[in-house]
Amino acid sequence: MVTMPDSTVAALAKYEPVIGLEVHVQLLTATKIFCSCSTQFGAPPNTNVCPVCLGMPGVLPVLNRKAVEFAVLAAMSLNCRINETSIFARKNYFYPDLPKGYQISQYDKPLAEFGWIELKQDADKKKVGITRIHLEEDAGKSLHEGFADAAEKTAIDLNRTGVPLIEIVSEPDMSTPEQAYEYLTLLKEIILYTGVSDCNMEEGSLRCDANISVRPRGQKEFGTKTEIKNVNSFRFVREALEYEIARQIEVIESGGKITQETRLYNPNEGKTYGMRSKEQAHDYRYFPEPDLLPLVVDEKWRGEIAKRLPELPEARRARLVKDYGITDYDAGVLTDSKELVDQFEAAAKAAKNPKRVANLVQGELLGRLKAKGLHIGASPVTMQGVAMSADLVESGAISGKMLKDLYDLSFERGKDFPVVYEEEGRPVQSSDTSALEKIIDELITANPKQVEQYRAGKKTMIGFFVGQVMKASKGQANPQIVNELLAKKLEG
Numbered sequence: 001m002v003t004m005p006d007s008t009v010a011a012l013a014k015y016e017p018v019i020g021l022e023v024h025v026q027l028l029t030a031t032k033i034f035c036s037c038s039t040q041f042g043a044p045p046n047t048n049v050c051p052v053c054l055g056m057p058g059v060l061p062v063l064n065r066k067a068v069e070f071a072v073l074a075a076m077s078l079n080c081r082i083n084e085t086s087i088f089a090r091k092n093y094f095y096p097d098l099p100k101g102y103q104i105s106q107y108d109k110p111l112a113e114f115g116w117i118e119l120k121q122d123a124d125k126k127k128v129g130i131t132r133i134h135l136e137e138d139a140g141k142s143l144h145e146g147f148a149d150a151a152e153k154t155a156i157d158l159n160r161t162g163v164p165l166i167e168i169v170s171e172p173d174m175s176t177p178e179q180a181y182e183y184l185t186l187l188k189e190i191i192l193y194t195g196v197s198d199c200n201m202e203e204g205s206l207r208c209d210a211n212i213s214v215r216p217r218g219q220k221e222f223g224t225k226t227e228i229k230n231v232n233s234f235r236f237v238r239e240a241l242e243y244e245i246a247r248q249i250e251v252i253e254s255g256g257k258i259t260q261e262t263r264l265y266n267p268n269e270g271k272t273y274g275m276r277s278k279e280q281a282h283d284y285r286y287f288p289e290p291d292l293l294p295l296v297v298d299e300k301w302r303g304e305i306a307k308r309l310p311e312l313p314e315a316r317r318a319r320l321v322k323d324y325g326i327t328d329y330d331a332g333v334l335t336d337s338k339e340l341v342d343q344f345e346a347a348a349k350a351a352k353n354p355k356r357v358a359n360l361v362q363g364e365l366l367g368r369l370k371a372k373g374l375h376i377g378a379s380p381v382t383m384q385g386v387a388m389s390a391d392l393v394e395s396g397a398i399s400g401k402m403l404k405d406l407y408d409l410s411f412e413r414g415k416d417f418p419v420v421y422e423e424e425g426r427p428v429q430s431s432d433t434s435a436l437e438k439i440i441d442e443l444i445t446a447n448p449k450q451v452e453q454y455r456a457g458k459k460t461m462i463g464f465f466v467g468q469v470m471k472a473s474k475g476q477a478n479p480q481i482v483n484e485l486l487a488k489k490l491e492g
């Protein structure tokens with residue numbers, strides 16, 4: 001974490017940061033955007049390639065319909081207007097990982113525009129605008145390590161060349177690194193819900209560049225911006241922005257000028273470094289791609305895609321609170337991933353008391369999963385198990401303590417709750433009142449002082465006795481019955 005020097009904190013009263021984000025998201029199609037090569041990650045280098053994605057002379061691109069549908073779905077989930085006609089354009093530049101010498105992207109007529117994401121942290125629920133979302137192909141990858149001669153040579157893997165991407169460009173609407181962090185978190189959550197990308201940052205399925213400038217508060221014109229490129233975690237984006245804001249203010253305060261440039265963030269040092277200035281920046285010589293027709297997404301097609309738009313996280317949280325009588329906090333935890341909330345809802349519908357299911361998932365399941373480093377999909381206790389266990393507690397057949405023990409056994413044995421419940425001989429909590437009465441009578445004889453206190457009006461003393469009875473019954477007693485019996489006996 002970068003700590004801002006006191007001078008910066010003071011200067012922030014004078015300066016306002018202006019932040020915009022560009023996010024590249026890889027679409028989860030089985031094949032590439034303009035050819036039928038596989039998009040599978042981790043295949044041996046240069047095996048998922050063909051003349052089209054290698055940019056051989058004379059080949060023609062054929063647009064992948066699925067990539068368009070995924071891009072439209074993402075754009076709809078981010079409240080964008082889908083343009084009926086958009087145009088592919090060539091972005092020309094020379095780089096070893098780009099065999100054609102140009103990237104097919106979209107320029108002045110993108111697929112979608114005018115979207116937004118609403119931030120929640122600020123009291124005023126700030127809306128961050130999304131300028132545009134366009135479709136493009138990914139470039140290949142230069143490799144600098146992990147092969148023989150890596151010290152002298154650079155290798156190239158073109159498997160990624162032609163993998164479909166969307167670029168999501170925000171308005172410069174954010175003014176703090178925290179807002180940028182929240183925007184990215186919400187963006188990723190929404191995209192994950194739509195299922196069009198796995199947003200896996202380690203594998204490069206989600207990449208982020210940040211534009212940042214500062215200006216005196218009250219000034220309308222933007223200051224000179226720098227672009228921080230290729231930051232590979234949201235935390236690092238936040239840190240890089242914190243560093244860059246402090247750096248820019250310091251330069252201006254000491255009478256200097258900000259150079260418009262691309263900078264790289266070094267997370268080990270917590271600093272950004274200049275990479276190339278605007279003078280060296282590329283002139284991409286965009287022009288319409290002559291080998292592709294204009295992309296037309298008409299109303300009918302838009303309508304078909306819209307039907308596949310799932311309920312998005314924010315709407316889902318609101319509905320969970322309403323449908324299951326749980327708190328906003330519970331809803332937030334349970335919608336952490338689509339898989340979790342889908343499973344939770346299945347269990348909540350199957351069980352008698354949905355609120356109890358919500359408590360069980362949070363109180364008994366998620367903690368145990370975290371301790372074991374397991375994903376919800378790998379949980380030994382399935383949601384059918386959760387529903388069953390919730391009903392057993394609900395009916396009084398087992399106690400909360402017994403449920404905890406059975407969950408422990410499930411995780412130890414890697415078996416689902418119903419299996420362990422059978423293996424343990426379908427245990428039931430004791431509601432055999434004669435046995436309980438015997439225990440209580442013994443306790444009353446053994447603890448005359450506490451009985452006296454209770455009878456003198458200290459009614460909370462019943463908790464002491466409940467605890468003793470539960471201990472004596474090894475957690476098998478039904479707490480409700482214990483309470484009733486105790487109240488009766490203690491009144492004498």
Ligand SMILES: [Zn+2]
Pocket residue numbers: 032035036037048049050051052053054162
């Ligand atoms: Zn190919």
